Each structure stands twice: as structure tokens, then as C-alpha cells.
Amino acid sequence: MNKNKRTRNNDPKKMASKTTKIAAIAGLTLTCGMILSEISPAVANATTLPNNTTNVQVGKPGDFDGTDTHDKDPEPTPPDYNKDHQIHIDSTDSTDQAGHHHINVQIDNSHVEQTSQPTYNWYVTKTNELHISGSKLESDSFSKLSKKSTEKITKIIFDTKIAAPENASGLFSQFINLEDLVNINNLDISQAKSLSKMFKNTSLVSLDLSSWKIADSTDVSGMFENTFLTSLKVNSQFKLGDTSLVNDSLIGNDPYKWVFNDKNRDINVLSTSEILKESPNLKNDEPTLFTRIIRSNKTLTRDVELFTNLKSKVYSEKSVTGFIGTIIQINVPKIKGFTANKKVVNALVTEYDIKVIDPQNTGKVVYKSDSTNPTVPSTPSTGGAVGSSSSSAQKPDKDKTPKPTEKPTIKKAIRKITVHATTKSGSLFSKSLHRSNRSIGTNTSWYSDQEMTIGGKTYFRVSTNEWVSADDVYEYSEQKHTVVTKDDTSSKDLVNSRDKRVANRGLAKNTAWASDRIVTINGKTYHRVSTNEFVAASDVIVK
Structure with a gap:
């Protein structure tokens, strides 16, 4: 700003332009003959970051033709931080073709x-x-x-x-x-x-x-x-x-x-x-x-892995259920030829898993041999508890139970599968047959892209490294159609997905039924007419 003496016109009409600084505060665009310091010393010196920007047009050189004396610039007034609105001016300005200077006025009303x-x-x-x-x-x-x-x-x-x-x-x-x-x-x-x-x-x-x-x-x-x-x-x-x-x-x-x-x-x-x-x-x-730990009203069911001195994995004798956010006791399974140093261990039920507490110390189970040649426990093929079906662990059948070192045979095979309605849930396993903490629900349908065979058993892949046993699911072909029962007998029997006859139910002859799936059960073709009810293809005519 020029600190030498300056003159300006004292015409009341031009002097009235001072009042337009109020409009500048309100965020309007102005064209006036104001000295920057007259807008507001607080405005000229405010430094807080802006929220809104308003273009203010300040008079061009030569607009000031009266007389007015300024010995020095007025002292800047610090911003009042207790007001809801602060006004800020950008440190840069520009001049348009008409000679008007443009300055960015910032309004911060967020504080x-x-x-x-x-x-x-x-x-x-x-x-x-x-x-x-x-x-x-x-x-x-x-x-x-x-x-x-x-x-x-x-x-x-x-x-x-x-x-x-x-x-x-x-x-x-x-x-x-x-x-x-x-x-x-x-x-x-x-x-x-x-x-x-x-x-x-x-x-x-x-x-x-x-x-x-x-x-x-x-x-x-x-x-x-x-x-x-x-x-x-x-x-x-x-x-x-x-x-x-x-x-x-x-x-x-x-x-x-x-x-x-x-x-x-x-x-x-x-x-x-x-x-x-x-x-x-x-x-x-x-x-x-x-x-x-915050207790929930929801429960979680899992097969719980115990920490022992044995090389093979040991699981709880049966699936364990507990309220999320609680500590429960797990019975230590008995293994033939061994005596455990404790009967129960404590486990914490979390939202996603049931884990033994302090497994390296108070939660560790030590099995001591009862004789010089004990029966060595092996990892069950199902990933379940050692001795889960009885109090003693049997040696695995080499023809049916895969060894941990056995390599699976995997091939590409696209299919759609559904968990049997009579299955509580479809247990999931890794490629090495370690039981997952997750399972798939009864009557739910899944897309599978790979088939794995190990130890004479077949598994279908439903996730990156999660496989479901073929024993827990059935394969189907999705096809919406109508079937009409033949008139050679009074009624047609229905079976479930495991080929068990549905008691006290049947389809009357010469009646039409909607079907959405075709399945093969024990080598025989069926049409699904209800959630878990199927009629033999030999008993109907497809329309």
C-alpha cells in the first residue's frame, strides 16, 4: 500500500461506497472505490483457512481524485476468535482489463x-x-x-x-x-x-x-x-x-x-x-x-482343538456350544493307552471361534503313556475329536482314512450342490483336511469348481481353500419345468435327497407339478417338487 499522501474525491455519492463493505462481508461481489484498509483491518490480516470464497472488486487507479491524508496505515486488528464468522482475504490479487483488482474474500463459519x-x-x-x-x-x-x-x-x-x-x-x-x-x-x-x-x-x-x-x-x-x-x-x-x-x-x-x-x-x-x-x-x-468380555445372547458351536504334547491334533469329543463372550469348560477326550493330566480345560467363546485359554500353560493337556507300546493316536479323517465316536482311538483304516502326508488328487469339475436337509451343517475342510471354523448351512446351495479325492473320499471346493464332503451334499441341474404324473398307479412315491421314502405323502396320478431341479440319487433320475421331496422320472411325463 502506498504510504505517501493520497487524494480522493469527497463527493458524498462516492463516499457512500464505503457502506458496501458490509455487502462484502455478506459474500457479495462489489465494484467500488475503496482502499483495502477501509474494508476492514481484521479482514486484511486474517490468516485462518477459508471455507467459502467471494470475489471482491476494488476500485481501479485514478478513481481517487479528492484529497485525504494518511500518515501511516492503520494498526491491524487481530481477528476475534469468539465470533461465528471470520473473513479472510487471499494474499494474491489480479487486475482485469478494466483495471479492477480482484481479491478473494474467505468466509469461515464452521467454527x-x-x-x-x-x-x-x-x-x-x-x-x-x-x-x-x-x-x-x-x-x-x-x-x-x-x-x-x-x-x-x-x-x-x-x-x-x-x-x-x-x-x-x-x-x-x-x-x-x-x-x-x-x-x-x-x-x-x-x-x-x-x-x-x-x-x-x-x-x-x-x-x-x-x-x-x-x-x-x-x-x-x-x-x-x-x-x-x-x-x-x-x-x-x-x-x-x-x-x-x-x-x-x-x-x-x-x-x-x-x-x-x-x-x-x-x-x-x-x-x-x-x-x-x-x-x-x-x-x-x-x-x-x-x-x-461382553456376554451375548447369541451362541456359537465349534469342534474345539486342544493343545497337547502329542504330535497329532486332538479335538473335543463332540461339537461344543456356548454363549459368545463366556468362558466354558471343555472335556478332555480319553485316548486308549494314555492318561491325561486333567479332565477339563477352559475355553473362551468369541464371535468367530472357541479357543482354549492359556494353551501353553494352564490350558495344555499332557497325555502320559500307560505302557511301553501304547496305541498312537492319529488325526481322524473328519478332523473331529480323537476318539470322538468312542472312548478309545482306533488305528486308521489305510483304505478309507487318508494319512496326513498323502497327496490329494484334484481336478476341475463344475457343479451345483446343495447341503442335505438331514445334515445339521456342511463341515468345511482345508486341502490337508484340517477342519475349518466355518460351515455351510442345511439346504443351502453352492457353486463348486473343483473336485478333490483323498483316501477314497471325495470333496467339492466351495471357497479358495474350503472343501465340503460329497457325503454332505447332492448335485443338481437347475431346470424349471412341469411334470405330470402317469396314470398307471394311484399315486407316486416321494423320496428325500438321501433316497429315503417320505412317509404318508405321494403325488396323485394325472396331476401336474412344478419342478425346478433334476437330480440323480443312487444312479436314478428324479425331479424336485418340494424343498426336500423328489419324484422319480419314471413316474412322470415332462411337459
Whole structure:
């Protein structure tokens, strides 16, 4: 801006153009004879990032022909961060053919509250998010926040690396509806001497503090007081003993159990009081994730693999069912020629699996030989429990049961298959016949592209490495048509997919029926006329 004396016309009509700066604030396009400083010193010096841009046209050279004296530019007025709207001007401008200068005016109306201090900045958005940046927070960094905003904030986002104050006691405790801390690893707590009651009263359910290395001398008393965390990930050196991970009133009668992976990556379970006591002794090389077990009304059924000293896999004697989020007991199967060191082991029922707890220690089963030449247990062909059909394990039939080292024969074979209605579910196996944690439901239909033969048994592929036994399904050809029963007998018998006659049901002669599938059962062709009812092709005429 030219700091020499300038003149301009004092004509009232031209002087009235000053009032148009109000329109500029409203986001309109102006053509006027205004000096930039007259729009607003705050506008000219605002630096916050823009949300909206408005083109403002400022007068061309020569518009000023009156007299007016300015010894110096007015002092810039800092932006008022407590206003809902801030106006910003781009640092660049342009001149059109008429000689008018164009400046971008920015309007930011997304911030409800904001502040700027020498070492930190924060602002609150209309979506109740608190954004924090700077170099270091103070103990009272959020004291200027209104109670209304404080109670509405659900998310805090650390936009840059920033140090916590030495006394971070109760730093976030006023945010009673806080549910999420984003980029919490950007908060450097290395110089903090107190983190006591830091998250007290918040609504946080999950915290990842694995990047925090908290000194033994740091006060962490009541850090999680009156919170109901269900997931907590911490560094292995983090001592949880005084953090109030659960309300003190529940200690001694603690209803909560927490699952975590120990240094062997095996599932383990501790109560809250045990975690508070044992956490310094876990000595994991990696951060530990503690997840609180929450019981569900849903159940899960699985064949459970036990961890033993035997080379062959050992499974539960039968499929086990339990409520998700509970700990159940698994009976240890008996094996002829061996005696187990325990009768039951504990297992955790998760959403997708049932896993033995602490399988390397308390959950491990040790089988001791009863004689010098015991019967060596082998992996069952079905992937089920050793001795699942009886209390003793039989030697496998070489003609029927594949050995673990036997290579399967696989060929391409496109077919459509359906799980027999009389089958509880279609168990799935890997190529090496290890039982999968998944199965396919009764009466469900699947596309298969490969056929595998091993040990005299056939399997159909239904997923990348999941195979279903041919014994559990039937093959069909999809074809919609109508069949009419012949009139040579009074009624025609119906069978199910396993060629069992359907009792007390039949098709009257000379009646028409819709059919959608043609199947071959025990070498004989049938037409499906109901979900699991089939009429022989020899008893009908296809229309």
C-alpha cells in the first residue's frame, strides 16, 4: 500500500461506497472505490483457512481524485476468535482489463469456538469436534471453552504433535460425552509428571495408548476413573495398578473379565483386579491389547482343538456350544493307552471361534503313556475329536482314512450342490483336511469348481481353500419345468435327497407339478417338487 499522501474525491455519492463493505462481508461481489484498509483491518490480516470464497472488486487507479491524508496505515486488528464468522482475504490479487483488482474474500463459519495462544490453538466445529494443534498444552488449556460446547464435544482430534502439560491431571475429565480421541499418539506425555484422572468421567470405550512410555514416577492414579472401557491397548511397561480401570466398589466382586494375547500370542483371560496386579509382570515385547468380555445372547458351536504334547491334533469329543463372550469348560477326550493330566480345560467363546485359554500353560493337556507300546493316536479323517465316536482311538483304516502326508488328487469339475436337509451343517475342510471354523448351512446351495479325492473320499471346493464332503451334499441341474404324473398307479412315491421314502405323502396320478431341479440319487433320475421331496422320472411325463 502506498504510504505517501493520497487524494480522493469527497463527493458524498462516492463516499457512500464505503457502506458496501458490509455487502462484502455478506459474500457479495462489489465494484467500488475503496482502499483495502477501509474494508476492514481484521479482514486484511486474517490468516485462518477459508471455507467459502467471494470475489471482491476494488476500485481501479485514478478513481481517487479528492484529497485525504494518511500518515501511516492503520494498526491491524487481530481477528476475534469468539465470533461465528471470520473473513479472510487471499494474499494474491489480479487486475482485469478494466483495471479492477480482484481479491478473494474467505468466509469461515464452521467454527463454533476457537482460541489462539502462544503455545497452542484449538477450535470447535459444528459437528462437536475439538481440534488441537501447537507445541505444548497448558493445564487450563480448555478453561475458556463454554460449558455448552464442553458437554457436546464427542471427538478430540490432535492435528499436530503437541506436548502435554507437566500437570495433565483431569485434562479431559470435563468432556463427559467424549467418545473418541483421534491421533492420540500426537500427544507427547514424556514430560508429564501427573496423568491422574486424565480420562475421568469421559464416555470413552476404546483407547490405544501403546505409543505412550510412562515413567514409573508418573502419577496415573484414577486415570480411568468412572469410565467403562471395553478395549485398552498399552505399552508393556504401563503399570495399570492404580488407574481405576474398574470402579473401586467392584474390586473383590469383579464381574469383568479381559482377554488378551500373551507373549506366545495365545489367548489368556484375567479379571480386572488380576490385570491391575499382574500387568507389570506380563513382559510382552509388543503392546498388549486388553478387550473386556461382553456376554451375548447369541451362541456359537465349534469342534474345539486342544493343545497337547502329542504330535497329532486332538479335538473335543463332540461339537461344543456356548454363549459368545463366556468362558466354558471343555472335556478332555480319553485316548486308549494314555492318561491325561486333567479332565477339563477352559475355553473362551468369541464371535468367530472357541479357543482354549492359556494353551501353553494352564490350558495344555499332557497325555502320559500307560505302557511301553501304547496305541498312537492319529488325526481322524473328519478332523473331529480323537476318539470322538468312542472312548478309545482306533488305528486308521489305510483304505478309507487318508494319512496326513498323502497327496490329494484334484481336478476341475463344475457343479451345483446343495447341503442335505438331514445334515445339521456342511463341515468345511482345508486341502490337508484340517477342519475349518466355518460351515455351510442345511439346504443351502453352492457353486463348486473343483473336485478333490483323498483316501477314497471325495470333496467339492466351495471357497479358495474350503472343501465340503460329497457325503454332505447332492448335485443338481437347475431346470424349471412341469411334470405330470402317469396314470398307471394311484399315486407316486416321494423320496428325500438321501433316497429315503417320505412317509404318508405321494403325488396323485394325472396331476401336474412344478419342478425346478433334476437330480440323480443312487444312479436314478428324479425331479424336485418340494424343498426336500423328489419324484422319480419314471413316474412322470415332462411337459
